Amino acid sequence: SQQGEEDPQALSIQEGENATMNCSYKTSINNLQWYRQNSGRGLVHLILIRSNEREKHSGRLRVTLDTSKKSSSLLITASRAADTASYFCATDPGGGADGLTFGKGTHLIIQP
Amino acid sequence: DTEVTQTPKHLVMGMTNKKSLKCEQHMGHRAMYWYKQKAKKPPELMFVYSYEKLSINESVPSRFSPECPNSSLLNLHLHALQPEDSALYLCASSPRPGWAQETQYFGPGTRLLVL
Numbered sequence: 001s002q003q004g005e006e007d008p009q010a011l012s013i014q015e016g017e018n019a020t021m022n023c024s025y026k027t028s029i030n031n032l033q034w035y036r037q038n039s040g041r042g043l044v045h046l047i048l049i050r051s052n053e054r055e056k057h058s059g060r061l062r063v064t065l066d067t068s069k070k071s072s073s074l075l076i077t078a079s080r081a082a083d084t085a086s087y088f089c090a091t092d093p094g095g096g097a098d099g100l101t102f103g104k105g106t107h108l109i110i111q112p
Numbered sequence: 113d114t115e116v117t118q119t120p121k122h123l124v125m126g127m128t129n130k131k132s133l134k135c136e137q138h139m140g141h142r143a144m145y146w147y148k149q150k151a152k153k154p155p156e157l158m159f160v161y162s163y164e165k166l167s168i169n170e171s172v173p174s175r176f177s178p179e180c181p182n183s184s185l186l187n188l189h190l191h192a193l194q195p196e197d198s199a200l201y202l203c204a205s206s207p208r209p210g211w212a213q214e215t216q217y218f219g220p221g222t223r224l225l226v227l
Contacts, residue, residue, distance in 0.1 A: 033215060040200055042116075042218040043155070088154055099145050099168060100216060102154035 005103055006089060012109040019076045021106040023089030024069075030092060032065055032072050033100070037086045046074075046087075079110045116219035118203050124225045127193060133222045135186040135203030143209040144186045145216065146178060147202040155202055161186060162209035193226045200224070 007022040025032070031050045035043040049056045049065045049072065056063045062075040076083055086107045090100040116137045125131050135144065142163050147155035160168035161180045175197075177189040186203055200223050204216040 035218075040149075040151070040221070040223070042202060042220040043204075043216075044218070045215040048215055099147075099157035099160045099170075100155075101157070105154050 006087070006106045008106060009104065010107045010109070012111060013079060014111050015079060015081055017079055019079050019083070019108055019110075021074045021087055021108070023072045023074070023103050025072075025089070025091050025103070026070065027091075029067075032063075033090045034061075034063060034072075034074050035088045035090055035102075037088065037105075039085075043088065076108075079108075081110050081112050084108060084110045116203055116205055116217050118201075118219035118222050120222060121220070122223050122225075124227065125190065125193065126227055127195070129193075130189070130191045132190065133188040133201055133203075133224075135188075135219055136184055137205045137217070137219075138184055139205065139207070139217065140183075141205035141207050141217070142183060143206045144180060145204040145206075146186070146188055147204065149200040149202060149221070151199075159188075167209070190224075193224075195226050198224055198226045 005024045011019060013019055029051055031048050033048045034046040036046055037043045047058045047061055047063050049063050051067055060077045065072045072089055086105045088105045089103040092100055119134045144161045146158040148158050149155040157170050158172045159178045164180045164183055175192050179187040200221045202221045203219040206214045206216045
């Protein structure tokens with residue numbers, strides 16, 4: 001079952017611009033994670049935000065979490081061509097070791 | 113060693129074949145996972161192993177048979193697959209079963225084509 005819904009499904013921007021992706025989920029969570037996937041390969045973990053956190057930064061990434069709205073956003077600042085990838089939010093509704101439930105993903109294209 | 117490896121990278125098999133996918137990690141992780149990903153879709157959980165024991169089976173057909181021979185190795189045995197089983201099969205691991213605060217480490221996947 002799909003827990004998260006990403007918005008937009010696809011996003012194309014110019015290099016140097018900021019990219020914002022949103023994710024909504026349905027059940028209560030312990031944390032929410034964001035992963036990146038390049039060209040149908042393995043997923044790479046980007047950032048994890050706990051349910052008691054509202055905002056987290058990691059390099060050019062900024063993640064927010066609004067548990068009252070059951071939503072999260074991922075902001076990538078000063079985008080680069082290498083940021084072209086699919087981005088997925090993921091939750092672990094079972095509270096640990098139940099595996100991740102992924103959103104539908106946003107495909108981001110950075111135009112040089 | 114901080115990676116999850118998967119072999120083979122690509123696999124083509126007929127519907128009557130038997131094949132196996134292999135996943136290995138040497139990070140001491142005690143939770144391992146199989147996910148299936150169809151084109152342009154998110155990964156979907158298939159199986160979870162906690163301390164080498166199957167803890168989650170997400171109603172996967174019996175033509176997929178997982179096996180965890182030891183804490184470093186995870187196999188997925190395939191038999192009598194259907195063309196709709198063609199997908200990218202991803203393996204992942206995480207350090208401690210039952211800890212929701214931890215990330216998962218993914219392998220590069222095996223791209224499977226069933227003819």
